[in-house]
Amino acid sequence: MPQASTAEQVIDSKNLEPLDIRLLVLDIDGTIAGESNEISETVKQAVGKAQAKGIQVAIATGRMYRSALRFHQALGATLPILAYQGAWIQDPATDKLYQHLPVSRTTAAELLDYFETETLRSRLAVHFYINDQLYVRERNDQTESYRKRSTIQPQFVGDLRNILNDEPTKILALSQEPALVDQLLLDLRQKYTPEELYLTKSVPTFFEAANPAVNKGNAVRFLAEDLLGINRENVMAIGDNFNDVEMLEYAGLGIAMGDAPPEVKALAQWVAPSVDEDGVAAAIEEFIL
Known part of the structure; x- marks a missing residue:
């Protein structure tokens, strides 16, 4: 698949068959949070509009569970957090720990x-x-x-x-x-x-x-198929770095941020603007709203 820059799309959304997105999975650093370490109001509003259409939202991050929690709350997400690249999957609403895969x-x-x-x-x-x-x-x-x-x-x-x-x-x-x-x-x-x-x-x-069984792709698969009973074609995932690659490859629609490394962009189906340009909001507008 050809490499894409921030301004170019690997796929043309206008030529896509209608997408049945039911789950939106978002990375934190470099995706919904930039140097400010906060989520912009533009991205929050876009995520809220997606949720209003019935689309569930989850966070998949390399961060600790405790460190990811405030972003989960800021988005009004209701699904388990996929923390530590998916090694730790826990539901903040119930405190239920669905998965913990440590290193020996x-x-x-x-x-x-x-x-x-x-x-x-x-x-x-x-x-x-x-x-x-x-x-x-x-x-x-x-x-x-x-x-x-x-x-x-x-x-x-x-x-x-x-x-x-x-x-x-x-x-x-x-x-x-x-x-x-x-x-x-x-x-x-x-x-x-x-x-x-x-x-x-x-x-x-x-x-x-x-742990060798850990990556964000496996975590998103577990969330989508085992917990929600939906297919990969119903998943849209957005990330910006090498630890997001498996998640972008698994999702029916994998989107890279505009300032992702070229190797990550090349694996994505669409390249959004950068985090500072509210790329997540642009992707939601393009494919969901």
Whole structure:
């Protein structure tokens, strides 16, 4: 499929057969929330109009469940939140946890050994997420920036092995060097097969590792088919980065944001304007309203 820029459409919505969209799934960062870390009124109104037409809305994010909750509430969403790339699926209305797929303690310890090698230790901030709590080794600029955006207070524990009595939901390695994150992906994809570990990046400086059964595509499939009883053709999904790829491929209509990487745009069926241009509202207007 040809690559698309912000201004060009991979498909022409005017030539599409009428779409029976029943579920709209939205990523948070870079999709409904930009630098402001808030959802614009334009996007809120567009989502509200979609809901008024009977379309259900869900959030699928790499964020913690607790960090995603305020966005879920701001949209008036009623479905479970697909958090941690889908490793954690929970309904805020009932607190029911539908799915939790963690990383094994053995694999978590192996990753920590790798991250703490002499060439990497000073260049990475490592986050372990256990029971929807954030654990880090020590305070640093990267963790502080993450705290401000996520509004989650990390727990500083020194050696992260001290909290490995439980299995982490997700492991995140932050670096100020995007090239280093790419190298982590390359190295660890040679060490672990997709059947052993799910590896991705959600922004250029975030390396993420999760259970091999985890990705947003599987999570959206579970929500649509198992919980709602609808088909993939009834799903419209919007995202902006590599951790959204499986979700965009699964959905009957997968839409990339205008500032998504070229590889992600190339997999989408339509490219919306950027998050700062309220691209989600434009996509809703184009295909739902």
